[in-house]
Amino acid sequence: PPDEALFLLLHNEMVAGLYRAAEQGEGENGRCTTKLESMGFRVGQGLIERFTKDTARFTPPLDIMKFICKDFWTPPLKKQIDNLRTNHQGIYPPQDNKFRLLTQISAGKQYLEHAPKYLAFTCGPPPGGLLNLGIKSIVTPPLSSMPACK
Amino acid sequence: WPVLISVICSPPQNYPLYIRSIPTENELKFHYTVHTSLDVVDEKISAMGKALVDQRELYLGLLYPTEDYKVYGYVTNSKVKFVMVVDSSNTALRDNEIRSMFRKLHNSYTDIMCNPFYNPGDRIHSRAFDSMVNSMMMQVC
Numbered sequence: 329p330p331d332e333a334l335f336l337l338l339h340n341e342m343v344a345g346l347y348r349a350a351e352q353g354e355g356e357n358g359r360c361t362t363k364l365e366s367m368g369f370r371v372g373q374g375l376i377e378r379f380t381k382d383t384a385r386f387t388p389p390l391d392i393m394k395f396i397c398k399d400f401w402t403p404p405l406k407k408q409i410d411n412l413r414t415n416h417q418g419i420y421p422p423q424d425n426k427f428r429l430l431t432q433i434s435a436g437k438q439y440l441e442h443a444p445k446y447l448a449f450t451c452g453p454p455p456g457g458l459l460n461l462g463i464k465s466i467v468t469p470p471l472s473s474m475p476a477c478k
Numbered sequence: 479w480p481v482l483i484s485v486i487c488s489p490p491q492n493y494p495l496y497i498r499s500i501p502t503e504n505e506l507k508f509h510y511t512v513h514t515s516l517d518v519v520d521e522k523i524s525a526m527g528k529a530l531v532d533q534r535e536l537y538l539g540l541l542y543p544t545e546d547y548k549v550y551g552y553v554t555n556s557k558v559k560f561v562m563v564v565d566s567s568n569t570a571l572r573d574n575e576i577r578s579m580f581r582k583l584h585n586s587y588t589d590i591m592c593n594p595f596y597n598p599g600d601r602i603h604s605r606a607f608d609s610m611v612n613s614m615m616m617q618v619c
Contacts, residue, residue, distance in 0.1 A: 373598055377591040380555040381584060384536075 342367070372453030396454060481564055481618050482508040483579075483611055485587060487599060488557035492516060496602040499563075500615050512561050515541050515549045519559055522551070536584075537577050552580040558587065564618070571618060579614050586610045 346360045383395070482499035486492060499508050518541040538551040543566065552560040560583050564571060586607050590596050593604075 370594070374592040374594075377554075377556055377588045381588050383555065
């Protein structure tokens with residue numbers, strides 16, 4: 329479907345464009361990650377409003393986490409989260425084994441160093457959405473092997 | 479017949495993002511009513527934990543009647559509150575009409591959230607939103 333390809337291409341350009349601008353003297357690498365994340369954050373706030381418009385009221389936090397893994401993750405990334413665990417102390421690592429934004433980069437160790445740039449944007453929407461649902465959160469994306477990520 | 483519609487942002491800020499009333503002279507008096515109704519909204523939400531109210535509904539129904547007005551509430555999953563104040567003498571307005579007005583408010587609010595030029599927490603200045611509210615109020619008055 330065309331809109332899927334459009335988003336992938338747009339996302340790749342966003343990452344490349346921001347880093348190019350950074351090289352031309354706008355700031356160090358860390359700022360690019362923050363910019364990408366905050367773009368994602370704002371998008372997440374809008375998305376959560378639209379996706380929760382017609383749902384019944386949630387009982388936090390379990391309803392909310394389930395919603396994020398199924399209904400929030402699926403439309404942009406075309407599949408549900410593969411695995412969700414919790415340590416019952418407020419940490420929920422969702423696992424996606426075939427993360428759509430990374431599948432275009434060849435599997436294997438060579439690009440592992442650059443992969444985090446492509447995760448930055450996606451780290452935005454969950455906290456944005458969660459904040460609007462009343463939950464403060466941080467996202468850290470450990471990457472062990474392409475194209476899986478937690 | 480006087481009517482007021484208000485959109486209040488999520489806690490902890492809880493200030494109005496939008497207030498519109500007909501006739502507009504009453505607006506200041508309505509600010510007070512809206513403010514006190516927030517407490518009632520919070521009460522209803524916490525009462526849901528005790529399963530007294532249908533937990534899954536976003537529409538809260540009649541919050542409280544004063545001798546002049548009836549106040550209705552609606553809270554989204556994102557904790558944004560919509561409050562509607564209607565003149566008590568307006569007995570023609572039925573529950574399902576009020577529900578559908580809240581749905582329209584919710585839909586328009588969602589559009590505003592998705593507008594990249596809108597910053598969450600800003601006051602709402604949108605012609606589309608205004609005209610939706612205007613046409614709703616015309617139907618009620």
